[in-house]
Amino acid sequence: MSRTRCSALAALAALAGAIPIALVTGCGGANGRPILTVSAASSLRLAFADYGRQFRAARVSFSFAGSDELAAQIRQGVRPDVFASANEALPDQLHAAGALETPVVFAANRLVIAVPARSHRVRSLADLAKPGVTIAAGSPSVPVGSYTRTVLARLAPAERKAVLANVRSEEPDVAGIVGKLSQGAIDAGFVYATDVRGAGGALAAIELPAALRPTVAYGAGAIPGTRHAAQARAFIQGLLTGAGREALQRAGFQPPPRRPPGS
């Protein structure tokens, strides 16, 4: 967090009646370590929280949401230090607009059909087309929803139509789909393999046939002009070679589908 932002927050806190300022704003850090702000795709929550605890160069403060919402915030002038997206398109677009340094691809994931662990209504892709089955998908603008539509576009038209007719909710991020699945509010949802793994037994995954599977690659970049440029780059480098890569592996992410530039 920048000094100016810290003093602005401190002024607000003082105005609000002298609440302990460091507590409210998180300025300064526990032992003088800077605070690195990372906007990251909802599906990265567990892996990044794990990585953040091990990252030594800074204390990491995360903002998890749909990648598209985070990218929109950045376009509106919100300045985190790092942006990590569940696709390559959003970092590339931001980079082209000058709002992100050259992004790197740091991980891959698999789109799967997730079902509540105790439910037997959906056992296969074909079951998704049965009348009365309820499905949640990501909204078209969030990467998970865009991958889902790629899969559906590869189905036969009749099957695609039947599956789409069963989509009953378009969620802004994977967390919404996972939450509804674990509450049994829907019969099935399109999420990432890592989400099923992270749900700790509450969900079961049905793999998609290889021919339907989209390439799910995660891209990240530093925000240009950040005061914590060194830490931001170290954070991204760690995703490729260090503790971040290990945390991603533990959470079930795969290595990036192609060699990132410069390594």
Add this chain to the structure above:
Amino acid sequence: MTAVLRGRWFALLATAALALALAFLALPVVAIFVDVAPGRVLSSLGDPAATDALRLSLETSSIAMAIVVVVATPAAYLLATRSFRGRALLVTLAELPLVLPPAVAGIGLLAALGPRGILGPALADSGIQLVLQTAGVVVALTFVSAPFYLRQGQAAFAAVDPALVEASRTLGADEARTFARVMVPLAMPGLLAGLALAWGRALGEFGATLMFAGSFRGVTQTAPLAIYDRFATDFPGALGLSAVLVAVSAALLMSVKLLAGPATFHAAR
């Protein structure tokens, strides 16, 4: 002399505080209209997904308000006119949703009425499904908005002069008649003020609706959900729809206040 000066300083300080509060509260609303061209507001009304969302918002919030008025009016009357053991606890319970974060409301509704909730199996047996349905939106809106009406209604009934109630009873009217002919008309401005607040809260509901009912165009995607949906891909569209929602909410608030007459302000306290 010092006292006068001190008094003036305080008035000045309070005025400054009021100006600061108003500027802070009005700025985001003004910004929506400054940022969005009038043509953009109109063209966002031409977007069928946006009009679907607005229509759904108006429909579901109207149904929620009907439920709130029918159930919460007698309930508020009872709370205002009876004293019994545990009344304070009951009032606190009924007002709790006022201070609950929407996410907590959503989780609570799922835990209570979701397929795996306490009443889930019973609802499923009687063929009632709420999640992913328009009915679920109504439930979420009712849950978050009812306390506003209940609270205001209670204050309005409590403010009715007991002598008038006494007179009505002396003249032979039973409690039901007194409630309908004396209490409700006298409490009307306060009830309407409560209705306006509840309606505004229902129109703005986001988190509980998303978590409990989901988001699907024409079925569960209310205007706030449609605005969030647009935020990522179509910021001007999101602004346009926001402007429409502000105008609708303001019109609603104003018309209810006009209906209630100038007494609203006093009765509401």
